[in-house]
Amino acid sequence: MPYQVAVSGASGYAGGELLRLLAAHPDVEIRTVTAHSNAGQPLALHQPHLRSLAHLTLQDTTPETLAGHDIVFLALPHGQSGQYTEALAEAPLVIDCGADHRLESVSAWDHFYGGEFHEPWAYGVPELLVGGGAKQRSRLAGASRIAAPGCNASTVSLSLVPGVAAGVIDTRDIVSVLAVGPSGAGKSLKTNLLASEILGSANPYAVGGTHRHIPEIRQALAAALPVADSASEPEDRVWTSLTDAIRISFTPVIVPMARGILATSSAPIAPDASDADIRGAWEAAYGDETFVHLLPAGEFPRTADVLGANTALMGLAIDRAANRVVVVTALDNLAKGTAGAAIQSMNIALGLPEATGLTVNGVAP
Amino acid sequence: MPYQVAVSGASGYAGGELLRLLAAHPDVEIRTVTAHSNAGQPLALHQPHLRSLAHLTLQDTTPETLAGHDIVFLALPHGQSGQYTEALAEAPLVIDCGADHRLESVSAWDHFYGGEFHEPWAYGVPELLVGGGAKQRSRLAGASRIAAPGCNASTVSLSLVPGVAAGVIDTRDIVSVLAVGPSGAGKSLKTNLLASEILGSANPYAVGGTHRHIPEIRQALAAALPVADSASEPEDRVWTSLTDAIRISFTPVIVPMARGILATSSAPIAPDASDADIRGAWEAAYGDETFVHLLPAGEFPRTADVLGANTALMGLAIDRAANRVVVVTALDNLAKGTAGAAIQSMNIALGLPEATGLTVNGVAP
Amino acid sequence: MPYQVAVSGASGYAGGELLRLLAAHPDVEIRTVTAHSNAGQPLALHQPHLRSLAHLTLQDTTPETLAGHDIVFLALPHGQSGQYTEALAEAPLVIDCGADHRLESVSAWDHFYGGEFHEPWAYGVPELLVGGGAKQRSRLAGASRIAAPGCNASTVSLSLVPGVAAGVIDTRDIVSVLAVGPSGAGKSLKTNLLASEILGSANPYAVGGTHRHIPEIRQALAAALPVADSASEPEDRVWTSLTDAIRISFTPVIVPMARGILATSSAPIAPDASDADIRGAWEAAYGDETFVHLLPAGEFPRTADVLGANTALMGLAIDRAANRVVVVTALDNLAKGTAGAAIQSMNIALGLPEATGLTVNGVAP
Amino acid sequence: MPYQVAVSGASGYAGGELLRLLAAHPDVEIRTVTAHSNAGQPLALHQPHLRSLAHLTLQDTTPETLAGHDIVFLALPHGQSGQYTEALAEAPLVIDCGADHRLESVSAWDHFYGGEFHEPWAYGVPELLVGGGAKQRSRLAGASRIAAPGCNASTVSLSLVPGVAAGVIDTRDIVSVLAVGPSGAGKSLKTNLLASEILGSANPYAVGGTHRHIPEIRQALAAALPVADSASEPEDRVWTSLTDAIRISFTPVIVPMARGILATSSAPIAPDASDADIRGAWEAAYGDETFVHLLPAGEFPRTADVLGANTALMGLAIDRAANRVVVVTALDNLAKGTAGAAIQSMNIALGLPEATGLTVNGVAP
Structure with a gap:
């Protein structure tokens, strides 16, 4: 019998992508779709591309409508998940696509988001190294609460974590500039x-260090740092004591494509790191992965190549003249960046x- | 009496923009337009937007057709200008939009271009500081031979030169990522x-340090370095002895807009540089400029804001957490980046x- | 001394384009810019591309702020101009870019707009034939009140009026499908x-005959009909008695370009109309026009060719197999379609x- | 055991989409991919988005490389399939995505294509009515040779055939204007x-009746005409004797989206046809179809809604003032318009x- 699923925020972009992917998933049944101001309206009015779900009607997002499902996806604006997660204590599996359960550091949360802090959940980027050769995947197996990643954050983290874990790049001067599509900003009525x-x-x-995905990237990179005793550090270790260890200049640029992220990230080459060391770090990290691919030397990805897919494609250059490793990564912000990550993590959690x-x-x- | 003008490469994008701007210029008369394979065809077939010039016919690009004009613009593929510039020895003013006369360093030319080296001409970015408080403008006054800049190069150089000249940024670890429109690559029949x-x-x-505008940027930044004896250095100083002094990681990304460059450039903050020092450097450099504007703190430009204009708009952020000055600059690659720069330089050369x-x-x- | 100008709706798209063109006009001085909810803010916040006007501040749109100018431009949402036009009775020249003063028929107004009807003003498409060989231009000379056209309406009207006036097309079965950029819909916060x-x-x-520009097109075409006694008809002639004489199926399609209209309009060929008759009608109508160009046979325009220009470019095909004359016209909805038309009409009214x-x-x- | 498949033209857009869909098909195995000038190169170089097929190498397109497969797809330029189809006489199933086997009329072929005429194959638009209540689907069942449709042609034919078959529209004055993405023109190195x-x-x-999909549309519409004795007519019936019965003005407009067709088609309302008659014709034709959907009255489709899908979405308006039925249809030119149609037809032919x-x-x- 398929898992019974509810999707909140179903009239938005992240909710729509969850539904598109879930509709093609053989082991789930979409039983409930909910929204706030659009409750009571046909789903087809807001997601006209989801023809196989055109019979569904949006219900109000309440603890009651979300209750009683095997899996609940929350695709709500940041700061709104918390009020539901308590009420959903009985739910076997809850996956939050918002930011509320991503950060481990209270001070980072306060600085970039503010409002009530919520406990961190298993982080939905299975391929991320987390130190000691392990990956996030191991934390997701059997998990009952999962935080899907920020789309920009996971793009940059996937780009650099292999180099961080292998010690072949200097994490104190990372620069990342991203060409991003506007769907990452949601279906919001804003002039820009x-x-x-x-x-x-x-x-x-968000130029100059104000983007909310910065602490999420720093947390992911810090988790991969080859520090012997990192496991024994208190949770605020990352944000406080690592201020000097991981610095990132992060600039997103909206460009005219509905979907997609192309992140150009670079960091100084660590002293003594050979070209083979560097490339080998990424090859070792992703050689066996289904959804994260390192392209052959000299090739670089385009966002169109991953449209609608759960794939992160990356190309790596070693620029000795500039003394930097440059990693260019393409992924689809709504798919691998959000909804695909959520469903991949769901599969792992459920043992599928x-x-x-x-x-x-x-x-x- | 208006200056008589010839434009070669008139069927291409740079040539078209030269013609668009020249058609609106009160002091010139477009007498001759030339092309190679399109010679003999109506200009209107290749530049249908130039309605006021629809009566012109493309002539063959030869020394003879270009001879006898007051001003000759060369908008030819790199490596082709040289063969004409000797034949045009009599021409009062020649402005080359190609790369042939931009670089001062033979070794840089050999490394990035190859083929015969040509002498450097006055560089057509009037607002660039060149050391000692002077600007390129002073070299353009009365010049008879002008090299219009590379569009990406001038964007990055304008972005950073004030900080270089003031010594408030560290030039040894510059990172520049550019969102660029495809017209910068010309009207070339290539699959990509x-x-x-x-x-x-x-x-x-061109990821990883291979783009041909890199030596041009390094040359421009080096010229602004506050080095006492730079004037006495041999011409290859820049490329050779400055290898360590100016390092830049440069990555262009083509995005779906016909025109425009948005360059996000950053460099480490120099020790002891205060926020006022930093912002003051850019304000001092551009406060009196007509075509280069520093936006108020917290504002950043969009490429649409400079479409068709001769304007470079820039915003500056000081990211202390990342220890970097970030400059985001927008300009139109065909206008301020090429043809506008050429005409602005022409105006200066002619005393207009x-x-x-x-x-x-x-x-x- | 330059004419003193006020522009209301200055934070919107039509207002911005008026300002862009007026800033380049040698005979006017932009003294006042006004807005509603954005009053009190710098113009540069809303029109960052208008660098030469960055010193202006938006005032509140009131009869008082608009009073005392030689020329007042109203770029307000439909239905809002009326309240100002009475108060501006003293203004020497008022140009409305809204729909309030375009329609001659009360019943057409009621059907498509509703609300209070306002008297029709001189219609700002100078090149339109209005019967008897005259053009709208003659009505604009010396006018003190001008209604700038709807952008889609003027595109279609210019496309077909020559054929209507010459009697070479059958006006009872016109079909027009337009590819349009979203800026025509204004800076409105709507999901679509x-x-x-x-x-x-x-x-x-607006598929199926509901678009508000339909009565405007029918009015313009009806005015060109070769009817002997049209001058003696009552004002509602167009909408009522011409219901059968002029029928148009009109479908706009928003496509991913910020600006531009490409209208493909067709009508059955009138019996006995020769190819020479047909092409000759358009050639005669526009042969002497500065801003409306018929391209050579076999050539058709692209919207990019008229970006920012005051030009309407059209191509004409005679499809005998389909028995239709097909006219494809490109214009810039904000320039020739709105603000350019307004300023061209202003020039005529002022004798410039x-x-x-x-x-x-x-x-x- | 899965069907063994060969795809020729595998480095082009149609070939790429065939491979994308075949890679997700549970009953086929992609054994051979071929190309002309790109033979010998990795498929990944030309189709970097097909990560699951990145191990394949392009072979030369020859009768030998294509031989020995259960199914052969030809995605070659028009006029090239014929040379292979004879050599492939042994192949159990051949599906041609080119035009060579679409037209029944020699004179239509000569007029629009020229070169050797090839026999028509079963036409790969299963949902098209073909008279007497039957659909193309019945001709595809068990077929061994299939001609996939032209993308524009199938869009327009699907839009109008229900009205033709029901006699509720007048087929003598059809007008169709299409917004199309450039991928329909293939991966061709042309300036435009x-x-x-x-x-x-x-x-x-292709304004004015010159587009090659026109005879294909007329053939499809003619097949649906409620003519008693159509079955007994000679094959050139369509092009010759139906010249007056089916007339279409057809204008495609390339707009800035990689994929997609939005066709706005209209025809005069037949005398006495009620609104219910009209809407009922489309409802009856497509009510049971999986991939062709008529939207509720007042709703119209967008091309984004069918991106990558095998779906044709259409909206219908009855414009009594213009006396026209207007049908707006969206489909993905590469998916439902070409490769999806091919695979849907393959499924039918194989009994899947x-x-x-x-x-x-x-x-x-």
Whole structure:
């Protein structure tokens, strides 16, 4: 019997992508879709591309409508998941696509988000090294509470963690600039998200260290640092004592494509790291992965190549003249960046084959 | 009587933009337009937007057709200008939009371009500081031979030169990532420039230190270094002895907009540089400029804001957590990046008001 | 001394384009810019591309702030101009970019707009034939009140009026399908105008005869009908008695370009109309026009060719197999479609050279 | 055991989409991929989005490399299939994505294509009515030779055939204008397909009755005409005697989206046809179809809603003022328009469930 699933925030972009992927998943049944202001309306009005689900009606997002399912997906604005997670204490599996359960550090939460702090959940990027050769995957197996990642954060973290874990890059001067599609900002009625503002233009935002995905990246990179006793450190270790150990200049730029992230990340080459050391670190980290691929030397990915797929494609260059390792990674912010990560993590948590219902091939051109 | 002008490469993108701007310039008359394979065809077939010039026919690009003009613009592929510049020895003013006369270093030319080296001409970015408080403008006054800049190069150079000259950034670890429109690559029949490849996608290229604009940027930044005896150095100083002094990781990413460059450039903050020192450096450099504007703190430019204009807009952030100064600059690669720079430089060379025929306002949305 | 100008709705798209063009106009001085909810803010916050006007502050749109100018432009949402036009009775020249003063028929107004009816003003499409060989231009000379056209309406009207006036097309079965950029819908916070909804997609709207520009087109075409006694008809003639004489199926489709309209309009060939008759009608109508160009047979325009220009470019095909004349017209909805038309009409009204401050060349690519 | 499949033209857009869909099909194994000039190269170089097939190498397209498979797909330029189809006489199932086997009329072929005429094959649009209540599906069952449709042709044919078959529209004055993505034109190195030419612009082509899909549409509509004795007519009936019975004005406009077709088609309302008659015709035709959906009255589709899907979405309006039925249909030119149609037809020919390996949900936003 398939798992019974509820998806909240079903009229938004992340909710829509969850539904698109779940509709193709053989082991789940979408029983309930909920929204706030759009409750009572046909799902098809808000997700006209989901033809196989056109019969569904949006219910109100309440603890009651979400109760009684095997799996509950929360695709709500940041700061709203917390009120439901307590009421959903009985739910066997809850997966939050918001930020509420991602950060381990109270001070980082306070600095970038504010409001009530919620406990961190298993982080839904299975391929991330977490020290000692282990990956997040091991924490997701059997998990009952999962925090899907921020799309920009997971792109950058996946890009650099192999180099961090192998000690071949200097984590004190990372620079990451991302070309991103506007769907990452959600279906929000803001002037800067209007088509007329974005078509034919490249628009930076959150320049200078203010983007909320920065602490999430630093946390992921810190977890991979080859520090002997990191396991014994208190939870605020990352944000406080690592201020000097992991520095990142992070600039997202909205470009005229609905979906996609292309992150160009670089860090100084560690002294004595050979080209083979460097490339070997990424090959070792991802050689066996289904959804994270390192391209051959000299090749770099395009966002179109991963459209709709659960794949992160990356290319790596070693620029000795600039003394930097450059990693360019493409992923689909709604798929591998959010909903695909959530479902991949769900598969792991439930003991299903990890790739169930997901595709490695993008829709291009 | 207006200056008589010839434009070669008139069927291409740079040539088209030269013609668009020259057609609005009160002091010139476009007498001759030339091309190679398209010679003999109506200009309107290749530049259908230039309605006021629809009566012109493309002539063959030869020393003879270009001879006898007051001003000759060369908008030819790299490596082709040299063969004409000797034949044009009599021409009062020649402006090359190609790379042939930009680099001072033979070894840099050999490394990035190859083929015959040509002498460097006055560099067509008037607002660039060149040391000792002077700007390129002073070298352009009365010049008879001008090299228009590379579009990416001038964007990055304008972004950082004030900080270099003031000594408030560390030039040994510059990182620049650019979102660029495909028109910068010219009207070339290459698969990676097809619309189907670029629409809905972000496509990196020349990753890892291979882009030909890198030596041009290093040369411009080096010229602004506060080094006492730089004037006495041999011409290859930049490329050889400055290898360690100026390092730049440079990654362009083609995004789905026809025109525009948005460069996100950053460099470590120099020790002891205060926020006021830093911001003051840029304010001092550009406070009086017509076409280079520093936006108020917290504001950053979009490429749409400079479409068709001769303006470079920049925003500056000081990210103390990352220890980097971040400068985001938008300009139109065909206008301020190429043809606008050429005409602005022409105005200076001829002693005309610098802004003649140019606009500071972009076409948006 | 330059004319003193006020622009209301200055934070919107039409207002921004008025300001961009007025800033380049040698005979006007922009003294006042006004807005509603954005009053008190710097203009630069809302029109960051208008660098030469960055010193202006938005005032509140009231009869008082608009009073005392030589020329007042109203760029307000439909139905809002009326309240100002009475108060502006003293203003020498008022130009409304809204719909309030376009329609001659009360019943058409009631059907498509509703609310209070306002008297029709001189219609700001100078090149439109209005019967007897005259053009709208003659009505604009010396006018003190001008209604700028709807952008889609003027595109279709310019496309077909020559054929209507010459009697070479059958006006009872016109079909027009338009590819339009979203800026025509204004800077409105609506979900269907979000970039994520429009990027990579073609989105029809107002299908089936509901678009508000339909009565405006029918009025313009009816005015050109070769009817002997049309001058003696009552004002509601168009909408009522011409119901059968002019029928148009009109479908706009939003496509992913910020600006531009490409209208493909067709009508049955009138019996006995020869190819020479047909092409000759358009050639005769526009042969002497500065801003409306018929391309050579076999050539058709692209919207990029008129970006930022005051030009309407059209191509004409005679499809005998389908028995239709097909006219494809490109114009920039904000320029020639709205603000350019307003300023061209202003020039005529004031007796200035018609092309003052306007350009015929587009910004391409 | 899965069917062994060969795909020729595997480095192009249609070939890439065939491979993407076949890779997700449970009953086939992709054994051979072939190309012409790219033979010998890795498939991944040309189809970097097909990660699951990255191990394949392109072989030369020859009768020998294509021989010995259960199913052969030809995705070759028009006019090239014929040379292979004879050599492939032994192949159990051949599916041609080119035009060579679509047309029944020699004179239509000569007029629009020229070169050697090839016999028509079963036409790969299963949902098309073909007279007497039957659909193309019945001709595809058990077929061994299938002609996949032209993407524009099938969009328009699906839009109108229900009205033709029911006699509720007048087929003598059809008008169809299509917004299309450039991928329909293939991976061809032509200036008008460059990104710089298409970004931010709407570009018409083949205006005035010259597009090669016109005879294909007329053939499909003619097949649905309620003519008693149509079965007894000679094959050139369509093109010759139906010249007056089916007339279509057809204009495609390239817009800046990689994929997708939005066709706005209209025809005069037949005398006495009621609204219920009209809407009922489409409901009856498609009510039971998996992949062709009529949206509720007042709703119209967007191309993004069908991206990557095998779905044709259509909305219908009855415009009594214009006396036209207007049908707006969205489909993905590479999926439902070409490769999806091919695979759906393959499923039918092989007796597999028709939807195997295909999806009804699009990738949006």
